[in-house]
Amino acid sequence: MKNLWKYARMNKHDLIFLVIVCIMTVLLYGGLALFRMRDAGGDKVAVVRYRNEEVMRLDLTKDGVYTFEATLGTVTIEVQDGAVRVEKETSPYHYCSLRGWVKQTADPIVCLPNELVITIEGADEGNDINLR
Amino acid sequence: MKTTRTKKMVTEALLLGAAILFQMIEPALPVAVPGVKLGLANIIGLIALFMYDWKSMLKINLMRVLLASLLRGTFLGTAFWLSLSGVLLSSCAVILLRKFSKLSVIGLSMASSVFHCLGQILAVSVIYENSYLISYLPMMWLLSIPTGILTGILARLTFTRIRKGGIEHDIQL
Numbered sequence: 001m002k003n004l005w006k007y008a009r010m011n012k013h014d015l016i017f018l019v020i021v022c023i024m025t026v027l028l029y030g031g032l033a034l035f036r037m038r039d040a041g042g043d044k045v046a047v048v049r050y051r052n053e054e055v056m057r058l059d060l061t062k063d064g065v066y067t068f069e070a071t072l073g074t075v076t077i078e079v080q081d082g083a084v085r086v087e088k089e090t091s092p093y094h095y096c097s098l099r100g101w102v103k104q105t106a107d108p109i110v111c112l113p114n115e116l117v118i119t120i121e122g123a124d125e126g127n128d129i130n131l132r
Numbered sequence: 133m134k135t136t137r138t139k140k141m142v143t144e145a146l147l148l149g150a151a152i153l154f155q156m157i158e159p160a161l162p163v164a165v166p167g168v169k170l171g172l173a174n175i176i177g178l179i180a181l182f183m184y185d186w187k188s189m190l191k192i193n194l195m196r197v198l199l200a201s202l203l204r205g206t207f208l209g210t211a212f213w214l215s216l217s218g219v220l221l222s223s224c225a226v227i228l229l230r231k232f233s234k235l236s237v238i239g240l241s242m243a244s245s246v247f248h249c250l251g252q253i254l255a256v257s258v259i260y261e262n263s264y265l266i267s268y269l270p271m272m273w274l275l276s277i278p279t280g281i282l283t284g285i286l287a288r289l290t291f292t293r294i295r296k297g298g299i300e301h302d303i304q305l
Contacts, residue, residue: 004221004285007288007292008238010281011238013233013234013235014239015241017242021276025270025273029270085284095251106267110211112211112256115210117262119264
């Protein structure tokens, strides 16, 4: 068992690579945090997409519980206090229900086994004036 | 000359078999953090790279993803495309890093794991047309460091045993 450490030896280049990855992770996380801070208020909707097709558009200002039949079974989506979560779903690891409450545009909920993605978007999107 | 070619082919087939097996049983293995995979199948790719060349590695990795998805019944599904893009990007990255840098097996294993995550995220962003999915990436990268180191150690242990087992190859760690 003591010998096992011998196999864990890293050279200088490995350590440099490790530091680079750590820095990139921190930068990415910081960038996303900044992006979240800039996230403007206003009314938002949760857009539920199944197999890349929009199936539901939930107003986050109205509380409620919604269900949807996805690939592996019924997915229960709950909206409360301007946040949305997947309350119940059938999947091997339950990533999307573990994700918990989400209220910002930068945080999508993804459930790959159920082929379901929930994203948060501004309610007036599409009515924006586009200058081209 | 002919025997060595046959031997190489058979060894590659054995490695491919082991890789498919790892890929298939991996989701069943318990891991401390939910959703984290060790990437055991990746060890086989590294072994192929060190035993033969980059062509063997690419061949084994691509065949592994293809055959495992056929066996699981996820062929051409979302999971298949994620797996394929992850493995393509990570294989290319490892091949280039092996050629142009002095990373050891552990470094290559980390790189492989990091680029696998990146490839998956890129693929899922394209499939779902949503660039915010990148918010999963910092967490994945953070976790890919320990798993990369762990699989690197396992690959190194395997090399030592292969060498003792008498397969005459010039494996440099």
